[in-house]
Amino acid sequence: MPAFAFAAELRIGNGGEPLTLDPHRYNLNLEEKILGDLFEGLTAHDARGRIVPGAAESWTTSADGLTWTFALREDGRWADGAPVTAEDFVFSFRRLLDPRTAASLAYFLYAIDGAEEVNNGAAPLERLGVTAPDALTLRVRLREPFPFLAERLIYPTGFPVPKHVVAKLGDDWVKPGNMVTNGAYTLADWQPQAFVRAIRNPHFRAAESVRVDTVTYFSTDDRNAAYNRYLAGELDVIGDFPLGELARVRREAPAHLHVAPLLSMMYLVFNTAEAPFADARVRRALALALDRRRITEQVLRGGEVASASFVPPMVAGYDSAVAQSAADPPAARALLREAGYHAGNPLAVTLRHIAGADNKKAQVAIAAMWNAIGVRTELHHAELNAHFAALRQGDFQVAQAGWFGENNPEHYLELLMSTAGDVNYGRFADPEVDALMQEAKRTADVAERVALLRRAEAVALATHPVVPLYSVTVRSLVHPRVAGWHANARNTHPARYLWLRSEKAKGTRP
Amino acid sequence: MARYLLRRIAFSLVTLWAVVTVAFFLVRAAPGGPFDGERRLPPSVEANLRAAYHLDDPLPRQYGRYLAMLVGGDLGPSFRSKDFSVNELIGRGLPVSLVLGGLAFLLALAAGVGAGTWAACAKDRPRDRLVTIWATLGLALPPIIVAPALVLLFAVGLGWLPAGGHQGARHFVLPVVALALPHAAAFARLARGAVIEVLARPHVLTARAKGLPGRRIVVRHVLPSALLPVVSFAGPAAAALLAGSMVIEQVFSLPGLGRHFVQGALNRDYTLVTGAVIVYAALVLGLNLLADICLVRLDRRASHA
Numbered sequence: 107m108p109a110f111a112f113a114a115e116l117r118i119g120n121g122g123e124p125l126t127l128d129p130h131r132y133n134l135n136l137e138e139k140i141l142g143d144l145f146e147g148l149t150a151h152d153a154r155g156r157i158v159p160g161a162a163e164s165w166t167t168s169a170d171g172l173t174w175t176f177a178l179r180e181d182g183r184w185a186d187g188a189p190v191t192a193e194d195f196v197f198s199f200r201r202l203l204d205p206r207t208a209a210s211l212a213y214f215l216y217a218i219d220g221a222e223e224v225n226n227g228a229a230p231l232e233r234l235g236v237t238a239p240d241a242l243t244l245r246v247r248l249r250e251p252f253p254f255l256a257e258r259l260i261y262p263t264g265f266p267v268p269k270h271v272v273a274k275l276g277d278d279w280v281k282p283g284n285m286v287t288n289g290a291y292t293l294a295d296w297q298p299q300a301f302v303r304a305i306r307n308p309h310f311r312a313a314e315s316v317r318v319d320t321v322t323y324f325s326t327d328d329r330n331a332a333y334n335r336y337l338a339g340e341l342d343v344i345g346d347f348p349l350g351e352l353a354r355v356r357r358e359a360p361a362h363l364h365v366a367p368l369l370s371m372m373y374l375v376f377n378t379a380e381a382p383f384a385d386a387r388v389r390r391a392l393a394l395a396l397d398r399r400r401i402t403e404q405v406l407r408g409g410e411v412a413s414a415s416f417v418p419p420m421v422a423g424y425d426s427a428v429a430q431s432a433a434d435p436p437a438a439r440a441l442l443r444e445a446g447y448h449a450g451n452p453l454a455v456t457l458r459h460i461a462g463a464d465n466k467k468a469q470v471a472i473a474a475m476w477n478a479i480g481v482r483t484e485l486h487h488a489e490l491n492a493h494f495a496a497l498r499q500g501d502f503q504v505a506q507a508g509w510f511g512e513n514n515p516e517h518y519l520e521l522l523m524s525t526a527g528d529v530n531y532g533r534f535a536d537p538e539v540d541a542l543m544q545e546a547k548r549t550a551d552v553a554e555r556v557a558l559l560r561r562a563e564a565v566a567l568a569t570h571p572v573v574p575l576y577s578v579t580v581r582s583l584v585h586p587r588v589a590g591w592h593a594n595a596r597n598t599h600p601a602r603y604l605w606l607r608s609e610k611a612k613g614t615r616p
Numbered sequence: 617m618a619r620y621l622l623r624r625i626a627f628s629l630v631t632l633w634a635v636v637t638v639a640f641f642l643v644r645a646a647p648g649g650p651f652d653g654e655r656r657l658p659p660s661v662e663a664n665l666r667a668a669y670h671l672d673d674p675l676p677r678q679y680g681r682y683l684a685m686l687v688g689g690d691l692g693p694s695f696r697s698k699d700f701s702v703n704e705l706i707g708r709g710l711p712v713s714l715v716l717g718g719l720a721f722l723l724a725l726a727a728g729v730g731a732g733t734w735a736a737c738a739k740d741r742p743r744d745r746l747v748t749i750w751a752t753l754g755l756a757l758p759p760i761i762v763a764p765a766l767v768l769l770f771a772v773g774l775g776w777l778p779a780g781g782h783q784g785a786r787h788f789v790l791p792v793v794a795l796a797l798p799h800a801a802a803f804a805r806l807a808r809g810a811v812i813e814v815l816a817r818p819h820v821l822t823a824r825a826k827g828l829p830g831r832r833i834v835v836r837h838v839l840p841s842a843l844l845p846v847v848s849f850a851g852p853a854a855a856a857l858l859a860g861s862m863v864i865e866q867v868f869s870l871p872g873l874g875r876h877f878v879q880g881a882l883n884r885d886y887t888l889v890t891g892a893v894i895v896y897a898a899l900v901l902g903l904n905l906l907a908d909i910c911l912v913r914l915d916r917r918a919s920h921a
Contacts, residue, residue: 123879126698208664210651226660280699298697298705299871299879300782324781324869327879330764331780331869338771338779491884492648527659 114606116588119332119344120323123299128280129262130202133210135510138262140302140323143601144287145265148176148195148244149256153603155596157256161190161266161288162244171251171550172219176244183309184268185292192238197269200224200231214263217252251550254514290316290602299325304601317605333583342585342606345597349408349464352581364582366593367411370510371418371518374457374472374573377503379533382445382453389570391441392455392504395479396472397433402576405471406464410576416522416563417515418577420595424515424556427564428574438479447480454482458496458505461487468575469506498528507531508578513596515559519543522566534571624908628901632894636686639893640679643886650695650884669695682890691891696883702891705876710895713872716788716864717857720795724853727796728803729846733834735804736811747804754801759860763794763867780869791868795860799853806849810842817841844914851907855900 124137129145132138142151150160159165162176182190199218202209203225216222219235235247248255258264268286272279279285285293290312291304302323306316324341326332333347347355355363376383376392383389398412413419415426447453455476459469466487473483488496497505511517520526523543524535539562546558567574580597590604651665666672670681685692691702735747770790771779778787814820815838823833862874869875873892880888 123697125696125883128698131698205660205664206668208661208668210661210665212661222660225664296699297782297871298700298708299875300869325871326780326869328866328869331767331867334764334767334772334779335781335869338767338775340778340781488647489882491882495648 114317114319116318116321116601116604116606117340117342118321118323119326119336119341120302121332121345122327123325124302124323126280127285127293127296127302128277129265129267130198130207130209130212132262136323139598140304141262141265142260142598143289143291143304143321144285144293145262145289146182147259147261147264147266148178149259149264151260151596151598151600153590153600154592155594155598157260160260161195165256167253171253172248174246174248174255176246178242178244179311180242181311182288183311184271184288185286185307185309186268186271187309188268188270188286189241190266190288191241192244193241194266194269195244196236196238197272198266199236199264200234201267201272202263203234204231209263211261211263214258214261217248217250217255217258219247219249221249250548253550253552253555254512254516257513290600291321294320301325310602312602316602318601321601336583336585342588343591343599344583345580347581347583349406349581352408355583359583361586362583364580364584364591364593365409366580366597367409367418367420367577367595368510368580368597369418369420369513369595370508370578371413371416372410372506372508372575372578373416374575375497375502375505375507375532376571376573377500377505377532378535378571379500380503382447382455383503383532385445386569387441387445388447388453391438391445391479392476392481393570393573394431394434394438394441395475395481396573396575397475398575400433400475401468401471405467406576408581409579411579412576413574416567416572416574417518418595420577421513421515421518423552425560427560428567433475435479442479442481449480452480452482454484456484456486456503458486458488458493458502460493460506461489465506497531500528500531500533502531505531507572515556515563516543516546519559519563519566522562522571532571534566536566536569536571539566620912621909624905628905631901632897635897636683636890636894637679639890640682640886641675643881643884643889644675646884648884650886669693682887686894691894692887694880694885694888696880696885696888702887705888706873706891706895709871709873709876712782712870713858713861713865713874716791716795716870716872717854717861719788719792720799720861721850721854721857723792723796724799724803724857725846725850728800729807729843731800732804732807732809733811733839733842736808736815737830737834739812744808747808751801751804751808754797755805757798759794759798759863760867762797763791763864766790766794767867780867782870787868787870791864791870794867795857795864798860799857802849802853803846806846807842810845811838814838814842840914844911847907847910847914850910851904854903854907858896858899 120139121136124140125134126132129141132141146160148160148162149157152158161178161182163179165174165176167174178192184190201207202215203212203221205225205227212225220229220233223229224231224234237245239245266288271286275284282293282296290307290310292307294305295303304321306319329346329348332344335341336344376389378384402410402412411419414430415428417424417426442453457469457473459465469485473485476483496502497507509518509521521530522534522539524540542558542562546555549555549558584591587607588604589607591599651662670678694700694702694705697705731747735744738744767779770777777789781787820833820837823837861872862878865872865874866878876888877892880892
């Protein structure tokens with residue numbers, strides 16, 4: 107392997123090792139980034155993260171919102187030259203929901219009629235509401251109206267896999283040399299714990315518009331190591347770097363820095379099933395003691411966007427009914443007294459959070475704000491997976507949590523439904539919230555649906571099952587030789603829209 | 617010798633079995649599980665996954681199935697890496713670690729013994745002091761400090777060598793140096809002490825009295841005896857190199873066994889962690905055995921000890 111860069115190679119520090127490149131078995135965001143270059147679903151992202159037609163040229167929705175009909179492109183091709191057909195999509199949706207595939211994100215498409223039953227093994231695959239009336243028409247029937255389906259289909263769970271290859275090779279179809287894709291790139295090589303390399307797919311329907319020949323995604327799980335490799339000129343893009351370096355990068359290499367708020371919500375969740383947080387007054391007191399802006403602007407200082415709403419502020423078309431309120435420590439203290447806590451009987455709580463130096467600062471600030479109203483806070487940290495395992499089991503009093511994802515308010519507010527399962531970490535249950543959410547989910551009209559969601563949020567947050575804090579930011583370093591990069595709240599940057607400036611940008615090393 | 621060897625090999629196999637057993641149960645006792653991810657799994661999906669990996673069986677049956685697989689040379693499917701088996705992952709990682717560890721070992725041995733001997737021949741003179749200071753520093757600074765410092769100096773600052781990755785011989789230079797440094801220092805201290813001791817022995821004085829040249833005395837009459845403690849330290853040193861390579865592989869993003877092991881442990885990849893532990897244990901046992909055999913060849917008395 108030559109040590110020098112390929113003439114038109116884009117070298118991306120991808121933040122870690124993909125655990126699979128099978129679009130139906132994937133789970134991680136970093137896998138999404140690779141798969142989005144290798145495959146194309148019915149809908150896709152453009153360079154700015156907007157939803158645009160992908161393998162489907164257009165689609166129509168029936169008046170009741172239940173039937174979606176997609177018209178596939180005539181020139182859709184697999185990398186081996188075979189046409190991409192509606193039958194491939196039927197095969198793929200069935201494969202995703204087949205319990206034998208054990209797809210961890212199969213529930214992404216539970217909106218399809220029969221999907222949940224098929225995935226639970228309660229119904230045969232043929233029961234799934236996806237049909238192919240002809241080679242270029244795909245019909246999808248939903249169990250209830252879901253106006254956000256076009257967005258839901260951009261995830262790899264909605265990607266097609268080549269029926270003719272998977273039927274022949276089984277699980278081995280995914281290995282380098284076997285894998286056949288329909289996106290702008292195809293898999294050339296995969297060295298575990300080192301890199302995944304993709305090359306241009308000559309059969310891609312828009313192959314002539316693709317300008318970068320080779321994309322290499324390095325498994326850079328260590329932020330500091332990735333940052334050093336970027337500084338040494340070995341990587342063109344890194345999606346993250348140590349927060350402590352931000353000031354220096356801003357000063358010395360502003361042309362490299364791309365900061366954008368991400369569709370995300372970091373929040374505190376109270377375990378409402380147990381004392382002391384079964385008492386809404388105690389939850390309200392702790393919420394009132396917090397000053398979000400001090401956390402984002404004085405502690406984190408990475409451009410995070412404070413939010414009192416549980417729906418991130420950059421979600422389009424949603425105007426939260428929850429007001430940005432200032433901290434009110436005297437009111438918080440009064441509420442605590444009312445609930446029976448005072449200097450002689452102070453409230454003592456344990457705040458669970460994810461390990462990490464940058465993160466710890468925010469938690470220490472929160473503990474200090476609670477200390478100011480007489481609450482003793484003990485911090486307890488664990489690494490990411492163990493942290494969320496504890497939360498799902500309800501093994502916490504108050505904890506840091508986060509939810510990433512979509513450009514629709516429902517995606518976040520669903521967490522407050524009593525039927526949400528173990529991701530409703532705090533076991534919050536309010537019949538009025540449930541009723542409003544369920545009504546919203548039955549409503550096909552988007553404006554009406556959003557109005558119901560707004561009401562549900564206002565009712566839920568009045569009793570503070572969660573304290574929304576802020577949306578995180580993505581801080582990427584992108585070498586100025588990479589052109590076509592647009593920072594966006596989705597943090598999606600399909601390689602087919604990027605190109606490399608030919609002149610070696612000298613003297614721009616940060 | 618043959619009986620001694622057989623006894624040692626049998627003992628190694630029993631040790632390996634104990635390691636397998638402890639690793640198997642310990643990794644399952646850690647909080648969290650292999651299917652915890654960024655996103656939640658609905659109960660039905662988790663049930664599908666647990667069934668696919670036989671996690672619903674009682675632990676003793678899982679253990680029995682695992683041992684049966686091991687005997688057949690199969691380390692099982694990886695819980696996290698869905699596209700590769702543990703055999704495939706270790707098959708790709710081990711060569712990288714062996715090259716890294718092997719080169720670092722040779723460098724440590726050559727530099728350490730060379731410097732130690734060079735220092736011993738000039739006891740208490742400036743060059744001896746220099747080597748002693750270097751050896752003390754080398755021992756005191758762990759690779760987790762030295763490696764990033766080397767990266768900052770030679771990759772980020774001077775731009776001579778790559779900061780990480782695995783795309784050619786140049787990518788091994790900094791990792792090998794960082795890994796070898798503390799071991800070179802240890803070898804240097806050992807060699808220096810041993811050479812000083814042997815230099816004072818009567819047969820060396822005799823050789824000197826006979827007017828043999830200094831270099832010849834050191835090579836022919838001093839080093840063979842002085843190397844005994846160095847060789848007996850080589851086994852544990854090789855094991856320590858393997859452990860150190862985990863840190864080095866992380867810092868330099870080298871896709872070796874250590875990186876697979878660390879990632880597997882963080883992600884609760886039960887089979888990958890157990891598989892890596894088995895390979896590490898086998899390596900350590902094998903290297904210790906090798907060192908003991910070398911010792912026996914150098915000094916027959918050791919086989920009766």
